Amino acid sequence: MQRPLQINFKDIPHSNAVEMHIREKVEKLELFYPRMTGCRVTVELPHKHHHRGKRYNVRLDLMVPGNTVVVNRDLHEDIYVALRDTFDAARRRLEDYGRQQRGDVKMHGEVAHGRIVRLFLDEGFGFIETADAREFYFNDDNVTNPRFDQLAVGAEVQFLEDASGEGLQAKRVSAGRYPPALA
Numbered sequence: 694m695q696r697p698l699q700i701n702f703k704d705i706p707h708s709n710a711v712e713m714h715i716r717e718k719v720e721k722l723e724l725f726y727p728r729m730t731g732c733r734v735t736v737e738l739p740h741k742h743h744h745r746g747k748r749y750n751v752r753l754d755l756m757v758p759g760n761t762v763v764v765n766r767d768l769h770e771d772i773y774v775a776l777r778d779t780f781d782a783a784r785r786r787l788e789d790y791g792r793q794q795r796g797d798v799k800m801h802g803e804v805a806h807g808r809i810v811r812l813f814l815d816e817g818f819g820f821i822e823t824a825d826a827r828e829f830y831f832n833d834d835n836v837t838n839p840r841f842d843q844l845a846v847g848a849e850v851q852f853l854e855d856a857s858g859e860g861l862q863a864k865r866v867s868a869g870r871y872p873p874a875l876a
Contacts, residue, residue, distance in 0.1 A: 694723060696731035696756065703737035705749075711736065711772060718780040722755070726787040731756035736772065751779040755787065762786050805829075805863075809848045817841065821850055821863050829854065831863040838867040 700715055702708070715734050723729055733754040738747055749772045755762040764783045768775035805823060812819035817833040829852065833841035844850075852863035 694729055694731055698731075699733040701733070701735045703735060703739075705736065705738045711776075714773065714776060718776060722780065722783060722787065725784055726757070726791060729755055729757055729787070736776075749775040751775050753779060753783050755783060757787070757790060760790070762790055803854075804851050805854050806849065806851050807863075809844060809846050809850060809868075812844060812846050814842060814844075819844065821852065821866070827861060829861045829863040830859075831866050835862070835864050836866045844868055 698716065698719055700712055702711075715736075719732050719734070722732070731754075735750075735752040735754075737750045737752075739750050747770050749768060749770070751766050751768065753762075753764045755764070762783070764779055764786055766775065766779045766782065768778050807821040807823040807829065810820050810822040810828070819831055821829045821831060823829070831852065835852075836844065848868045850863075850866050850868045852866040855862045855864045
C-alpha cells in the first residue's frame, strides 16, 4: 500500500491482539487485491445496551485507484467474528470492483423467438422451432411464464439460446405474442 494502514478504536480500549488480527486481515486483502493504495479500519462499540449485549461495528475504507470501497457492518458480539465477517465482505466487494474495472461483465445472449412445435406435457418437455428452422429442446424447469402445463403447440415464445453437449436448448422460456411473427 502507498499509504500506511490506519486502525482506530472508538468507545473501546485499544487491544494489541485485535490490532495484530486486523493487520493480518489487511495483509491478506493486499494479496487478494494488490492495487489497494490505502486502508482505514475503525472498530467501535456504538450501542451500549446492557440488555442486548455488545455489538461491534467494523468499518473499512479501502482506497483503490480512482475510488474508495467502503464496507460498514454492525455485526456481532464477538469482535473477532465481526472482523472476519467484515473482511469477508470487503474481499467480495474488491472482487466485484476488480471485475468492474476489467470489464468482466456476464453477458446474456440475445432473446430468441420461436414457436412450440412439439410438446410432451406428461413427460415435461417440448421443442421450439425458430424462423431459421433451428430446433431447441426445453423442459418444464426452463419455463418462466406461464406454467409448463399451460403451454400449447403453436404458441409463440421467447427464450435464451443455450448450446450444450446434448444439442440446442432453450432457457427461460416465456410465452406470449412476440415480434416477428413466425410463419
